[in-house]
Amino acid sequence: MFFNYTENISWVLLDDIVFVFEEIDNMMYVLEDIAKDFWLMIQDKIDFSSIIQKLSEIYDAEVEVIQDDMQEFVSMMISKKIIQARG
Numbered sequence: 001m002f003f004n005y006t007e008n009i010s011w012v013l014l015d016d017i018v019f020v021f022e023e024i025d026n027m028m029y030v031l032e033d034i035a036k037d038f039w040l041m042i043q044d045k046i047d048f049s050s051i052i053q054k055l056s057e058i059y060d061a062e063v064e065v066i067q068d069d070m071q072e073f074v075s076m077m078i079s080k081k082i083i084q085a086r087g
Helices: 033-043 048-058 063-079
Strands: 002-005 009-014 017-022 027-031 083-086
Touching (some): 033 048, 063 083
Antiparallel strands (some): 009 017
């Protein structure tokens, strides 16, 4: 499964933080650490399982733990119409 950013967002990476602005509800989201890394990997068009594997290596954590955390994060981002799943 892959993810795309929705058309109703703007975002910027400043220093080591991603700021996401959702333009419909005028909401700002601040992504740091693993959320920031996940966000940037979406841009690289990497599939979900590969993202999980890479994050597991970066953060020296078990794949299952990263996957559980990221599934929760992804569900929240989809519900807020920040990203959308494809494929």
